[in-house]
Amino acid sequence: MPPAQFHVEPIPYDTGLAELRAVREPVFVAEQGVPLELEWDELDPDCHHVIARDADGHPVGTGRLTPEHRIGRMAVLPDWRGKGVGDALLRALLDEARKLGWREVTLHAQVTAINFYARHGFLPYGARYDEAGIEHQSMRLLLDHANAVETRDQALAALIGVVTGTRRQLDIYSRDLDPGLLDHPDLITALRQLATRRGEIRILVQDPTTPQRAHSALLSLAQRLPSAFQFRAVEEPGDQAYAPAYAASDAGGWYFRTLGHRFDGETRLDDRARARQLQATFDPVWERARPCSEFRALGI
Template sequence: MDTQGFGVDTVDYETALPDLRTVRETVFVQEQRVPLELEWDALDPQCVHVLARDAAGQPIGTGRLTPEHKIGRMAVLAPWRGRGVGDALLLALLAAARERGWREVSLHAQVSARDFYARHGFLPLGERFEEAGIEHQTMRLLLDAANPVESREAAVAAAVGVIAGARRQLHIYSRELDPGLLDATGVLAALRRFATNGGEVQVLLQHATAPQRRGAPLIGLGQRLPSAFAFRVIEEPVDLEYPSAYLVNDGGGYLFRSLGHRFDGETRLDAPARVRQLRATFDEPWQRGRPCSEFRALGI
């Protein structure tokens, strides 16, 4: 049992079935009104199941890994939500996938839970769909490899993951505060959480006029939290020739787009060597850039 008051273990399906039923039927059948006949399927006996128990040994959360390399049936009892149980379950399932040598895993996330999975590196794939009467989104994670970012939605999810993985510092290199990405609701919420929890964000821009003119929300967030955000603008012509854009954190995560006016690129949350390269690319023009005083002068 860990210091958070719960533990997570891989369990035998037949032995743990009563505990799995307690969690899954409470969450899915009673709370979310999923028909009982849809909750249990022929795959269950073939899956890897993980179970979270509290200090008294009572079941509080579960999840499964199917032979098709899919994570599913992630459920945590209401009193334990927001206390790290879901994260621990997901990490246990990812560890099980790695132990089996799998190169990727996918899942069907309830739309309301997309940011939770994005924080662990999962990216949305394809269109939303309905499953058991609830709107879902397919999400995928390549294990121990860079994940391709192929859409705006994937770029937003990748940015949320990089921001969530930051410990104390986050560095953003942007052309014009990347409309469609750095003004996305989920990204702004992640930045706000990080900044209000003591994080420091350095934002290096190629151009300040366009985001100022359109009232980019990140400017207002920086004004409200001036001790957390620092903006600088590039002036050297050689620096303005750089075509790319990226976010890097101090936890080994990055989102890199080779063409800064596009959303497509790549991301990974556990690549410290690549992060060191990008930081080196960031630091020199940051030192040469000028403080963006026009952002500070705007009214809130």
């Protein structure tokens, strides 16, 4: 089946209100139960709006940038979900923010959409909260700069962004497969999707015994998809003393932690030079490391 045809472009609020209403009211008011008086606010006339239209020119998705440098009102009609419209809307809004010279953008994500925004480099911050009767999470993104990672939730979002953006090859350097992070269900889902689209995932580990003892979900996934995963254990004293941990992809995404036993670090999804540097660091260690025969005993 050919991909759905649509295009995204800016739309003025004053002349485009009817088209914006044709998407936002069915999604937010009728579907999600947001009161009409809350859906339209005093910021709307001053926002930068984008709209997605199908091949016949009918509106199918919307989004906006507020004067507070916040992305919002991201909505896609039900028949158009899962066809790339949301991704295209978000990219258009980020491009507009760059044209405006903004350094950072934020958003209030519905909790069910956190991983969608993580795929584009957004990291969560603060506690979750109720907005119009729906649970939300604040997220932010520094444009064209590395983003600081401080918490486990941010670390998870960073890795989801790196993994989902990988084209073919993903390299991970870890002390012990990071229990609570590399075996998180959302990350396992992202890794499974990469593996099933013929991705190649190389993982260097300093301590292979810990994930075995913990019955790591990542090892279970690799057992089911052995052609996609390779594991090696570092044994050279210098490699064993290496403190950082990182993930780097062939699409320019990376997440680097100076101390591998902590979540603190930095991430960016569009920095090919840094990603290549990390992969160049990874390759010689990979060649020196030994295949994890103890994992093969598990069928890997």
